[in-house]
Amino acid sequence: MLDFPGYSVSGAVASFFFILLSMRQPDNWRVISSTHPILARIGEDALLTCQLLPKKTAMHMKVTWYRSEPSTPVFASWDGADATEMQMEEYRGRVEFIKDGIHEGNVALKINNIQPSDNGQYWCHFQENNYCGETSLLLKVAGLGSAPYIHMEGPAESGVQLVCTAKGWFPEPQVYWADITGEKLLAVSEHSIQDDNGLFYVETTLVVRNDSVETVSCFIHNPILNEEKISIISIPEKLQNELASLKVIGPSEPILIRVGEDIQLTCYLSPKTNAQSMEVRWVQSHRYPAVYMYADGEHVTEGQMAEYRGRTMLVSDAIDEGRLTLQIHNATTSDNGQYRCLFGKDGVYQEASFDLKIVGLGSSPLITIKEQKDGEIELICSSEGWFPEPHVQWKDMEGKIIPSFSEVLTEGSHGLFHVETSLLVTNSSIVNITCSINNPLLDEEKIATFSLLEPMMSFSWKIVLIWILLLVVPVGLLMRKS
Structure with missing residues (x-):
């Protein structure tokens, strides 16, 4: 037998087996669950189960259900007691731990009132002393939303435009058009969006140019x-609708509104028609969510864009003539863009579109000296509160443009721009410098003028003062000593 000082083969073998025993995996049990996805409809309950194999009691084990991190579980049970301290907030009061079969290693987690956010992978984890095992389960959440609603926008010169909308679906549904024979029709646009609850709204548009197509379906x-x-x-039935022969008139020119002012968006029916029984909505790129919606004589809050809640008011004094005005308070840069005003009745809509341009005239520019050496002066011109991006120029006293040394444009939290531009002056013949900042939409500008004589004279006087101090102070000290 080979021996080394202080070490024996028998001791090495004993240590080796001890390490094997301490490192061995829990091959005496494992965790299993369904290999197939678990399907649950929105609003219903879901049951996730897992099992120890071979069967054994799990009463004194730590059982944890989690999604991404075991430290923040969906649910945890330690030694038969619920551990809720680190439980994910969205599952508090919504899950039940079912342990009727825990003596045989069978446990289940019941999730009540299934939501879209519950969709995904779950892990069932058992721990006994230093041994642990886990398995994963896939929960597929699904929900049927509203039936599709088809309305007609037009007719237009290119044909009849049909729009199909539906909401409350999960996951994102498939949408398609078909004619009366079942042949699929090609949509010109498709759009989907998830609301705050995770449910999908879908919108698809079809243009029908063939007069022979009379009936169309949306799936x-x-x-x-x-x-x-x-x-x-x-389609022939909708073409007989009252609105089919009307037009919606809106502003013909872009509307310019300064930041902080109130916005007024007016549209009306031509010829004049009472709109009290109609649906009227102002939207941006898509019908949902809406900037504002009026139906059945009142404001519809459901489906309104969050950024417009509490900021809108309808002026309906002339509604019997088909004229309505939407007021949006305290204009912000996010209000900038294109809007559509739609009048609807019995599945037929007419609309007008217009541009809203938000403008911001910023602060007066401030010119400062950054550095002055070797006969060069670097000037910094800064200003804030502009929208859209302003034009910045340096000019001499004759109005000639001087190229800037650098220019930095940054967007603040409210969408307003801060500008900082620098100019390097090396020509001593340049006396007055002007920094102008222009708003391209308002064609208004703010100007600041800087005179180079003042800093140069100030700099010269500082040098003279230093020399005087250097000469006078020593002379005074000598006189005091004498």
Whole structure:
């Protein structure tokens, strides 16, 4: 037997087996669960189960259900007691730990009132002393939303424009158009958005140019449930609608509004028509969510864009003539863009579009000296509160443009721009410098003028003063000593 000083083969073998025993995996049990995804509809309850194999009691084990991090569990049970301190907030009061079969290693987690956010992977984790095991489960959440709603916008010169909308679906549904024979029709645009609850709104547009196409269907299909909803529209019937012969008139020129002012968006029917029984909405790029919606004689708050809640008011004094004005208080840079005003009745809409341009005239520019050496002066011109991006120019006293040395434009938290530009002056013949900042939409500018004589004279007097002090102070000290 080979021996080394202070070390024996028998001792090495004993240590080796001790390490193997301490490192061995818990091959005496493992965790299993369903290999198939668990399907749950929104609003219903879901049951996630897992099992120790071979069967054994888990009463004194730590059982944890988690998603991404074990430290923030969906639910945890330690030695038979619930541990809720680190539980994810969205699951508090919404989950139940079912341990009827815990003596055989069978546990389940019941999630009540399933939401879109519950969709995804879950982990079931067991721990006994230093041994642990886990398995994963996939929860697929699905929900059928509203039936598709088809309305007609037009008719237009290019044909009849049909728009199909639906909301409350999960996951994102498939949308398609078909004619009366079932042949699919090509949409010109598709749009989807998730609301605050995680549910999908879908919108698709179809332009019908063929007069022979009289009936069109819109299908909304849930790929998880393999279920769908359908709506059908008769084009000739909609063309007989009251609104089909009316027009909506809006501003013909872009509306310029300064930041902080109130916005007024007016549109009206031509010829004059009572709009009290109509739906009227102001939207941006898509119908949902809306900037503002009026229906059944009152403001509809559901589906209004969050940034417009509490900022809008409808002026309806002339509604019997088909004229309505939307007021938006305290204009911000985010209000900038294109809007559409839609009048609707019985599935037919007419609209007008217009541009709203938000403008901000910033602070007067401030010119400062950054550095002065070797006969060069660097001037800094700064200003803030501009929208859109301003034009900045340096000019001499004759109005000639001087190229800037650098220019930095930054956007603040409210969307307003801060500008800082620098100019390097090396020509001593330049006396007065002007910094002008211009708003391209308002064609207004703010100007600051800086005279180079003042800093140069100030600099010269400082040198003279230093020399005087250097000469006078020693002379005074000598006189005091004598």
